[in-house]
Amino acid sequence: MEFEQYHDASGAIVIPDRTTLVDFVEANVSAARQDPAQDGLIYRYMDYSKTRDGEVQELLWSQFGDRLYAIAARLQQVAEPGDRVAILAPQGLEYIVSFFAAIHAGLIAVPLFDPDEPGHHDRLHAVLGDCTPTVILTSTQSAAGVRKLFRELPARERPRTVAVDAIPDELGSGWVRPDLGADDIAYLQYTSGSTRVPAGVEITHRNVVTNVMQLFDGLGLSRASRGVTWLPLFHDMGLLTVILPAMGGATITVMSPRAFVQRPGRWVAQLAEAAGEGGVDGVFAAAPNFAFEHAARRGLPREGEPLDLSGVTSIINGSEPVTPASMRAFNEAFSPYGLAPTAIKPSYGMAEATLFVSSPRKDDEAIVIHVDRGDLNKGVMTVLDPAQVEGNDDAIPQVACGYVAPSQWATIVDANIDETTGEHDGTGRELPEGRVGEIWLHGTNVGGAYWDRPEESRATFGNTLTERLSQGSKTVREFGSVPEDGRWLRTGDYGAYVDGQLYITGRVKDLVIVAGRNHYPQDLENTAQDVSDALRPGFVAAFSVPANQLPIDARNGAEIAADDSSETLVLVGERAPGAGKADPGPIADAVRSAISARHGVTAQDVLLVPAGSIPRTSSGKIARRACKTAYVDGTLRGGHQQTAFPDLPTE
The missing domain is CATH 3.30.300.30 (ANL, C-terminal domain)
Incomplete structure (x- = not known):
């Protein structure tokens, strides 16, 4: 299933009402089964838990399909359409297959984390109490830890625990393709939840299919691209990196966050190895800002050790505020090894938009401007000339997060907030370029609600613009305009446009x-x-x-x-x-x-x-x-x- 057929003449992404993530995965698995030449590698997991150099675990497309069908068939035996299936397993291939199997069973996947990881119990109990899963997918080694989470509940209220590695492939013959539509929920993506119970964003098949295509378009990826990730799979950025190859036909190497943090050179070495494989059309990755400085400081190869990063085309820098210092440190450390100055892509995204919102184009270098501090605090981006920056304590660097993805709209809004109560009335007016306001989003990649939170959902996803710019409105793009009654997502982030590129200045509630x-x-x-x-x-x-x-x-x-x-x-x-x-x-x-x-x-x-x-x-x-x-x-x-x-x- 080529992505081009889902773009209309204007470049807009159009997903038919009966098209789902299952369709794309099925097309890739079927092609591999019918033609052995297409039965290539989809996932490679580097397990560094036992050896310093790592043990390699791989899944070909046909093997991925076998595991997928077997687990999905088991789920269809014990759950009903619409039930939630939580994934509580260590980072690895079983986690990835479990996530897709829940969706293939016609259920709602809830990607979480290994219960044996310390420090997660409060969050786990909060999320599990919120989504009330019928089934927990885990591994044999983590099953005991899962059962401990529910030991205080009466037996009849405990979800069924299924160890996916104990399910035989033969069970896959009983899988029945579910009756799903584009607007059915594929999974719940839980937000970080730093001060409250995390909220589960309802991500539909239309949302995720659209966002993967936006990623392909925005970063210039293809079926011949290769990825490398260490991001936790319960996080939106980590999850999309492994959904992308299953839908788009690419290949990705996965490792654990701990493996990266302990030795960031592992990530760098895998980027180079992926780039060195024959027929590769660029290597992509994603990481939060701290990772770039960490890799620059502790991820360099030993003297004389070969390293070629010339094939790395796109590394998204997202999830936390992007700093010029971290990008500069990474570029200076690895440019001698062929890393292109265009490789780092400062990007913007959020769980409520599935993930991806904006990024520089494939061949663009990251842009850093300096603005006046006093004006910025007043809501105005006054760009300083380079001559005004040197020795100027009031020159604040700002990193461009590029261009908003196709079939998505992002506008800067002066939200109507009651100065006495601090409450927002759900409306706002659009601000011009150079003015700072709240970023509002619209598009078919944007989720529609939080799970079982109608009031919070309306406040976040159900906003309207009462006043649009007569010229230069960001509600109008080459592939269409947002309807006057269109609903907008309040991101909670402050931002501004400068020369058509999006800049993120901070969180509204943190000001x-x-x-x-x-x-x-x-x-x-x-x-x-x-x-x-x-x-x-x-x-x-x-x-x-x-x-x-x-x-x-x-x-x-x-x-x-x-x-x-x-x-x-x-x-x-x-x-x-x-x-x-x-x-x-x-x-x-x-x-x-x-x-x-x-x-x-x-x-x-x-x-x-x-x-x-x-x-x-x-x-x-x-x-x-x-x-x-x-x-x-x-x-x-x-x-x-x-x-x-x-x-x-x-x-």
């Missing part, structure tokens, strides 16, 4: 407002990190706290009235390696001085905490609101190590 002035938290955090090597890079959180909620020891002896709710600035930073015993006083003073000089605001408190204290989301982002909660209730001052929403291991 720090002190003394009536706006400050982006990441801007304050970067200033703090620049001041002292005692602060762990990437592990500083800035947020505002009402004066009457400040802990006693943060009030510096001042009397604060019980009704004084004026916002004050707080920064919390983890200590860098080797700085565990450093005197916090001089570090805090230096941070306060720099914040005052550069931003014109006083930091009420600068708190240093041990490594691992600051909450992060499951995708690794700083969870500022959760950090604020822990700060106010005193948890952070006790040196508490976070476990409820852990990030990837860092050492």
Whole structure:
């Protein structure tokens, strides 16, 4: 099934109402079974848990089909259409096949994580209670851990646990193709949930099929492309990287997040190996921003060891704010090994849009501009000339996230928010290029709701534009216009267009407002990190706290009235390696001085905490609101190590 047939004359992606993800997978499996020449490799898993060099596990298309049908047939014996099937298994081939098998059975897949991984139990219980799965797919080695999750429930309320590696291929003969349509739910993609129970985005077959085609178009991929990923498969970016080959016919090498973090050179070496395979039309990958700096610092080959990255064409840099420093470090480290300056693709995406929203084109280099800090805080992107940047503390770098994908619309909106209650009325007006506002999305890749949350769904997915630009409106593109009554997704992200490219400036709810002035938290955090090597890079959180909620020891002896709710600035930073015993006083003073000089605001408190204290989301982002909660209730001052929403291991 070639993707071209799903594009109309204008380039719009059009998915027929009876076309599903199952159709694309079936077409690829059938082609492999009918013609041995097409029975190539689809998934390769590099298992580094036992040996340093890794054990190779591979699935050909025909083998993938055999496992898929067997597990799907078993699911059809124990579940009904519409039931949820949670995948709780280690990263690996069994996880991937389980995900597709749930969908092939006509059920709703819920990709989660291995219950044996430490720190996930709070999140697992919250998500499982939300989606109430009928069946849990896992492996034999993880089955005991799965059963422990439900031991407190009465037996009749426990979901059935199925170890997929114990299912024989012969069972596949009983699989019955499900009766599905494009608008049926394929899977629930749970959001990070840093301060609340994670929400399950309902991703339909139309959503995911459209988004995979958008990825192919946006990154210039083909059936001959090869991928390499270490991203967790329960995360939207990790999941799409393994859906992409099953639908588009490409091949991908997978490893675990732990394997990458321990030795990032493994990822780099696999990129080179994939590029060196015969007939490859470019190598793609995706990673969050921290991974680029980590790989540049610890992933270089040994002296004299060969490494050729000239075949790597697209590495998405997404999931967390993109920094020029990380991109520069990666390019400088690996350009001597053939890495093209166009390889890194700063991109924007989110679970509510399935994943992919925007990226530079295949042959474009990443663009970094500098804007005036004062104007940015007022909602205006004033681009500075290069001559105005040198030595200018008010020059803020901004990274372009490229062009919005085909058949998708992204507009910048001044949302109507009640200044007294902070509530949004579901409407907004479009802003022109150069103005900062909330990013709103529309397209058939955008999910329609959160699972079993009608009010939250309406507030997020059901918004309307009351005023559009008469010229230059982003609601109009070459492949069509958004209807006047079209519904828009509020992303919760601030952004702006400059020269047609999308820039992300921060999260709406994270904006720090002190003394009536706006400050982006990441801007304050970067200033703090620049001041002292005692602060762990990437592990500083800035947020505002009402004066009457400040802990006693943060009030510096001042009397604060019980009704004084004026916002004050707080920064919390983890200590860098080797700085565990450093005197916090001089570090805090230096941070306060720099914040005052550069931003014109006083930091009420600068708190240093041990490594691992600051909450992060499951995708690794700083969870500022959760950090604020822990700060106010005193948890952070006790040196508490976070476990409820852990990030990837860092050492």
